[in-house]
Amino acid sequence: MSVGMSRAADPVDPGWAEFGRLLRFHRRRAGLTQLQLGSRVGYHHTFISRLEGGLREPPYDLVNRLDAVLGTGGRLAALVASPPASPCAPGLPPASPTLFAPIPGTDAPGDPASLTAQPWPVRLPAEGLACPLHGRVGCATPDREAVTDLLAGLTGPYDRVGDTAGAEAELLHGLTAVLACLIRETSGRATDAGAGTVERLLRGVVRWAEADNAAGRLPYGQLRLAAQYAQVAGRLRMERGQSGVAMAWFGHGLRWADAAQDAEARATLLSDMSTLVRLDGDPASMLVYAQAIGAVDVRRRWMVMLSGLYQARAYALSHDVAACRRHLSTARRRFARLDDRDRLEAPWLSGAEGVLRVESAVGGALRDLSVVTGDRAVARRAVEATARSYALLPPVMRSTRLLLTLRLADSWACAGDPVAAVTLAGPVLDEALGARELTVADELRGLHRRLAGRWRDLPEVREYRERVRAVSE
Structure with missing residues (x-):
């Protein structure tokens, strides 16, 4: 047909x-x-x-x-015809038929949601997560023991979800603290247990939101929290190479962020969606998502800056050299002009962490551009940007350190120095080959292609390739 x-x-x-x-x-x-x-x-x-x-x-x-x-x-x-009539709190449009559509996974009623042993945050924000009800005013979190009791009503028998309404603020604060701990626990090691806990709690939050919505109560805080959980769930799935489930979580998170009018969550979810389609080899879709980041709110400079960084990488992969360079230059200027409001809304773009993230993105775009153009000068700029980012990494970010080590090695290969590339990659080769993270695997594949494509007969590269074969077997 x-x-x-x-x-x-x-x-x-x-x-x-x-x-x-x-x-x-x-x-x-x-x-x-x-x-x-x-x-x-x-x-x-x-x-x-x-x-x-x-x-x-x-x-x-x-x-x-x-x-x-x-x-x-x-x-x-x-x-557009409204959904079937039901009481709805003022300020929230009637629920879309897809707002509470089936979400990934199922739970066995009564299965416990075990809490992480990570240090418990005393106040929000924590790990960049603001209170879903009160923003960044500094809400106190309940004790870990109290949250354990509250979670029994959220993840226990499903007909008890509605019983949490009287402790809404307490539970939302506690669930945000739990997510902050889970982010720390899964940083650099996306375990099945960590991902399972995030998704189980997320399904409980969604059931709670759906029950409140059906009863005519405004589930604003639940939807904002659900968007945060969905983003973490999607990232964990993405790192494990499960692109379909990751995109499903990101898509649900985007709908919940829209319904709760959470522009910050919308921008960061679109960033993750842009990364995911890049890893799937789709620069055209990456560009669409990247442009959408800046369109969320043109008055927020951090969103426009972030959009420029993602667009630069999409243009590099699409072989548009001029557009890539233009967006990198503009993004760096905008980063230097971020103000207090930007840093309050996106604390991960403040200080050394902000420089780390921006230089990492710049290094990735320049390395991609050097691959498609063969320009060794661009590759050396990629080395400089990636080295600046690497130097700012805290020791706990093991997965990011591994990724940037491989990117730095690949940038040296693109710059015409394969010996420097294998010298850098050699000490982390076993760890990289055993890593489950999709982003690490993507960097490793690129490095292999560069080394095997031009310098396969170089003694140092031959030794490196033999090690790869030995470990892979």
Whole structure:
């Protein structure tokens, strides 16, 4: 069957056909292409095309963003039929039919959610996680023992989820503290147990939010917390190479962040989605997600700066040298101009940690650019940026240290110094080959290709390749 015949066979709901016609009218009136509109609302342009063709039901949270971006005065939302009537708290739109759609995994009722032994945070924010109810005002967290009792109502028999309403703030504070501990525990070692605990608690939070929503209570805090948990769950799955489940968690997190109007969570989730499609070898989709980061809120400089860094790497992979260099230069200037509000909303971009993250991103983009251009001068700039990032790494970030070691070695290979590359990679080779992290495996594959492609007969490279074979066997 041809592609054209397949599309012709798709059913067109008359209601969605009318929505598609109105969407197309306002998009054209705004002077936007489907690609441009998709990047601004965080969806691929092919999805926008199917919406305009009446072939897909629009998610409710997307309709609101389309109205805002296109300046329709709410006409698209007015056209969309609301979900079945149920009491709904003021300030939150009626729940989209997909807001509480089936999520990955299942639980056995009564299975305990064991708490991590990591040091317990006394106050929020912790590990960059703000209170889902009160932001960054400095909320106190309940004792670890008290949280253990509260979790019994969240992850125990499902009909007890609603009993947590009276202790909402206490439970939300406790669950945020638990997630901070889990982030520390899984940093550099994405274990099955850690991922399982994150996802089990996340499913409990979603059940709680759904129950409150059905009862007419506003599940604002639960949805914000669910978005935070979904991001961590997605990252853990991504690091283990489970791209499909990772993208599912990121997608759910994005919907929950939208429903709770959490722009910060939306921007960071789009960043992770951009990374995931890059690892899957899709620079075009990476660029779409990267552009969507900056479109979340153009007034927030850290979001626009972050968007530029991700766009630079997407352009490097797409062989657009001029665009890559332009975005790197602009991103570095914007990073230098971040203000107190930016650092409050994105504390991981403050101080040495911020420099570490930016220089790591710059080094990755420059290394990718040197691969596609063969420009050794660009590769030497990648060495400099990656070395600056590496020098700022705290000892506990073992996985990041391994990743940057391999990237630095690969940058030296691209710069024409294979001996420096194998000298750097040699001491960590066994650890890298045994690592489960997808990002580490991606860096290692690139280094192998560079060494084997041009210097395979060099004695040092032959010895390195023999070690790889020996360990792999």
